[in-house]
Amino acid sequence: MNIAIDFGGTTIKIGLVHEGKVHALRTLPAHSSKGLIPRLPAVAAAVRELLACHRLSIADCEGIGIATPGLVDTVNRTIVSINDKYSDAVGFSFQSWIADTFQLPFVMENDARSALIGETAYGVAQRETDAVLMTFGTGIGTAAMMNGKILHGRHYQAGILGGHFSTDIHGSLCNCGNIGCLEAQAGHWALNQAARRHPQYSQSRLSQLTQLSYLAVLEEALSGDQAATDLLEHLSSHWIAGIVNLIHAYDPEVVILSGGLMKSKDHIVPLLSERVCKNAWTPWGKVRIAVAEDPDASVLLGVSRLLSEHTA
Ligand SMILES: [Zn+2]
DSSP states (O other): OEEEEEEOSSEEEEEEEETTEEEEEEEEEOOGGGOSGGGHHHHHHHHHHHHHHTTOOGGGOOEEEEEESSEEETTTTEEEEOSSTTGGGBTOOHHHHHHHHTOOOEEEEEHHHHHHHHHHHTSTTTTOSSEEEEEESSSEEEEEEETTEEOOOTTSOTTTTGGGSBSOTTSOBOTTSOBSBHHHHHSGGGHHHHHHTSTTGGGSGGGGOSSOOHHHHHHHHHTTOHHHHHHHHHHHHHHHHHHHHHHHHHOOSEEEEEEGGGGGHHHHHHHHHHHHHHHSOOTTOOOEEEEOSOHHHHHHHHHHHHHHHHHO
């Protein structure tokens, strides 16, 4: 049995994984604006409770796989850099925490890379060797696999900065320091700012919502609200540019879309796929667009897979 922990920005997910299946799952609120390190005692307690519920102990486990946002040094098993939330975890020794708390082998990886490993090993892109993933959460995470190898790059940045490819050189300042990043134009955290720029925003039903979400924009657009319709078109254009950038950069056979936005896949995917195929330069044929069936599971399955390779 492997223990897999996904430190998401909103929820921390803990899974017991065996042979490509999540056998048990527990979630904790992340409170990520207060940092990652203060949550570790609760995470350790939740792991022990979950094991006890299934009549297991630490000794029954092969090891622990940890997925986090940000740039992860997979060799030294630390977070090198992270945007905004969990910034206290940069440079933190997960090795010491694991040694003090569990005394088990462990691996660490970026969450989007973990999801791509999960999807190509067990999910919608099984047996694919050339794939990219784009996941729509608070930000927009990406990862890339070429010739069966997950890209890391010299500084652990390769493949995962697709949310920070510029899609508008005259666009907004991103919290990464760059101008007009996909995330700053069409990420969930930038939604309010994007909506407020619309000249009819104050007459739109969007202005009456306390919490703007992708789902709310879609629902209001479907009900005929003009500002929401225009905002959805703005968002789609940036998402499409982002996906085409990934295709041009990494030459995949398949693009996997994941994250909360895919709860509305019946509306969103047709909106994106036709224009992606039309805009992308792929003389060899058409890139397949696939939607992750269980985004939470794919991160846990991915880090568990890495752990199994590490301990084999
Ligand atoms: Zn950026």
